[in-house]
Amino acid sequence: MGPGMMGEGWGSGMMGPGMMGAGWGSGMMGGGCGMMMGGWAGDGEGDVETYADGRVAFLAAELDITEAQQGVWSDYAEALRSNTGVMASMHRTMREAFGQRDGTPVRQLDLHIEMMKSRLAALETLKPATEALYGALSAEQKQKADRLLPVMGCM
Numbered sequence: 001m002g003p004g005m006m007g008e009g010w011g012s013g014m015m016g017p018g019m020m021g022a023g024w025g026s027g028m029m030g031g032g033c034g035m036m037m038g039g040w041a042g043d044g045e046g047d048v049e050t051y052a053d054g055r056v057a058f059l060a061a062e063l064d065i066t067e068a069q070q071g072v073w074s075d076y077a078e079a080l081r082s083n084t085g086v087m088a089s090m091h092r093t094m095r096e097a098f099g100q101r102d103g104t105p106v107r108q109l110d111l112h113i114e115m116m117k118s119r120l121a122a123l124e125t126l127k128p129a130t131e132a133l134y135g136a137l138s139a140e141q142k143q144k145a146d147r148l149l150p151v152m153g154c155m
Contacts, residue, residue, distance in 0.1 A: 048084060048085060048088045049081075051084070052080065052081045052084040052085075053081075055080070055084075056077045056080060056081065059077075059080075059148060059149070060073060060077070062144060062148055063137070063141050063144050063145060063148065064141060064144075068136075069133075069136050069137070072129075072132045072133045072135075072136045073133060075129045075132060075133070076129040076130060076132070076133040078129070079125050079126045079129035079130075080126065080129075080150070082122065082125060082126075083122045083123075083125070083126050083150075086118055086119065086121075086122040087119075087122070089118070090115045090118060090119065093111070093114075093115065094111070094115070097111050130149065133145075134149075
C-alpha cells in the first residue's frame with residue numbers, strides 16, 4: 001500500500017488524525033482506542049486480555065456500576081472484551097499482510113473487505129449490550145458514559 005493508506009506512512013493521507021492513524025484516541029473512534037495501534041495488540045493473547053480486563057474494570061469504577069446493574073454490565077463487559085479480541089486479530093492480520101508485501105489492489109481489497117466484515121459483526125454484537133447498559137444507567141452515569149464508552153467499540 002502506498003503512503004497515507006495502511007502501510008508505510010500510516011497516519012497521513014486518508015487515515016489522518018481522528019480516524020485510524022495518528023490520534024486514534026480521538027475523533028470517530030472514541031475513548032480508549034489509542035492502545036489498539038500500539039504494541040500490545042500483536043504481542044500475545046495475554047496482553048490483549050489484560051488490557052481488556054483493565055479497561056472493563058476502569059469503566060465499571062468510573063461509571064459507578066451498582067449491584068442492580070451487574071447483569072447488563074456483565075453482558076456489556078463480555079461484548080467489549082470480544083470486540084477487543086476482534087480488533088487485535090484484525091491488527092495481527094494487517095501486520096502479517098503488510099509483512100508479505102502482497103501489494104496487489106485485489107488482495108488489498110479482499111483483506112479490507114474481510115476486516116470490515118469482522119468489524120461490523122463485532123459492532124453488531126456490541127450495540128445491543130451497549131443499549132441495554134445505557135438504558136440501565138442513571139442520568140449522572142449517562143453523562144459519564146457519554147465521555148467514556150467507546151464510540152465504535154474499540155478499547
